Amino acid sequence: MKSKSPKAKLFVFDSNPDIQAKKGLFEKVWKTNFPSQLEYIPNASIESVDVATKTMTFEVLPKLKADVLNIIPPQSCGPIASRAGLASVDKRWCGVDFLSYASLVQPDIHVLGDSIASPPGMPKSGHMANQEAKVCAAAIAAWSLGQAIPSMPLIANTCYSFVSETEAMHVTGVYRYDAAKKTMAPVPGAGGLSVAPTLLEGIHAMGWAGNILADSLE
Ligand SMILES: Cc1cc2nc3c(=O)[nH]c(=O)nc-3n(C[C@H](O)[C@H](O)[C@H](O)COP(=O)(O)OP(=O)(O)OC[C@H]3O[C@@H](n4cnc5c(N)ncnc54)[C@H](O)[C@@H]3O)c2cc1C
Structure with a gap:
């Protein structure tokens, strides 16, 4: 523009x-x-x-x-999840067990990514969906082998925002399972935030994108 x-x-x-x-x-x-x-x-x-x-x-x-409108409608889990009766939180989001991402209402169905009901302070992102998939896969593998599922998952998020064609800034966070509350919670002091957008962070952002896409999709 x-x-x-x-x-x-x-x-x-x-x-x-x-x-x-x-x-x-x-x-x-x-x-x-x-x-x-x-x-x-x-x-x-x-x-x-x-x-x-x-x-x-x-x-x-x-x-x-206006000349151009870009409307983002109210967000909710995908229709396939609500039709399957999984939208147990506010009829919008899917409640899950954070050790396995099994639905709280249909335990044989696992839900991850944007459709889940995130605990407070936990973002929704492609990076988080990638991490949740690994926790989910580890739990299913453990179940299949008759082993106990990992009880203390630790996952991370990184989110870059470009503010020009070349400069970016980031926010990161680390989240650990809280066994007492049966939820994920931010690890105090473990995250980070850019001081300002820079060219170097623009390069890091492209590297991050290539890596997370390769890890998730290839
Ligand atoms: C503008 C924008 C910028 C973003 N930037 C970042 C970023 O920099 N970093 C980051 O980590 N995240 C970013 N995100 C967030 C990220 O894109 C999402 O968190 C992530 O894609 C969620 O993954 P998901 O698999 O849960 O859902 P989705 O990516 O939405 O995937 C769901 C898939 O299911 C398919 N589907 C739905 N219903 C059916 C059905 N009935 N049958 C078959 N398929 C079906 C859909 O077509 C879709 O492909 C951004 C999002 C937006 C909108």
Whole structure:
């Protein structure tokens, strides 16, 4: 947009009360790099969309017409999971046993990735889905061999965001099984956050993407 259509403006309407990840970093980049081109508006739940006139109606804000609308609908587990009766949490997400990713309502079905009900503080990402798959596979392998399943899974997340064609910034986290609460919980002090986006992190981000895609899909 900056190179092809510098007069255009991007409005980010968020139904959340605030930016959910890398808040300080995003705010700094937006202010520095896109001061008049990007505006973030929190608490902006959409009521309806008129596709013919490209107009959005909000619960509280005035209606808005734009040249391009990119609407992200309310998130939930995939329809195949709800149809199978797995959406046990708020009728939206699949509750699982975090030692095996077996569904809490249909234990012979394993669910991982975006469809699960994440514990507080645990992100949803391709990286997390990759890690959850390994915990799930290890549990199934142990069951198949008549062994006890690993009882203290430790998994990690890395999430890069590009803020220009070449510069990126990251957030990382490590999560451990909490046996008392039967859930995953962040390991205090084990994560990390960029100080600022850099070219080097842009290179690291491409390396991370190649590795995680190869590990997950090949
Ligand atoms: C814009 C964007 C940027 C992102 N950036 C990152 C990032 O930098 N790093 C990161 O780690 N994560 C990132 N994510 C998140 C990541 O893409 C998801 O967390 C991840 O893809 C979840 O994997 P999943 O397998 O649970 O679900 P999905 O990737 O959604 O896979 C589900 C699959 O199931 C298929 N499916 C659904 N129903 C059926 C059916 N009935 N029969 C057969 N197939 C079916 C779907 O077509 C789909 O292919 C990003 C997501 C978005 C939207």
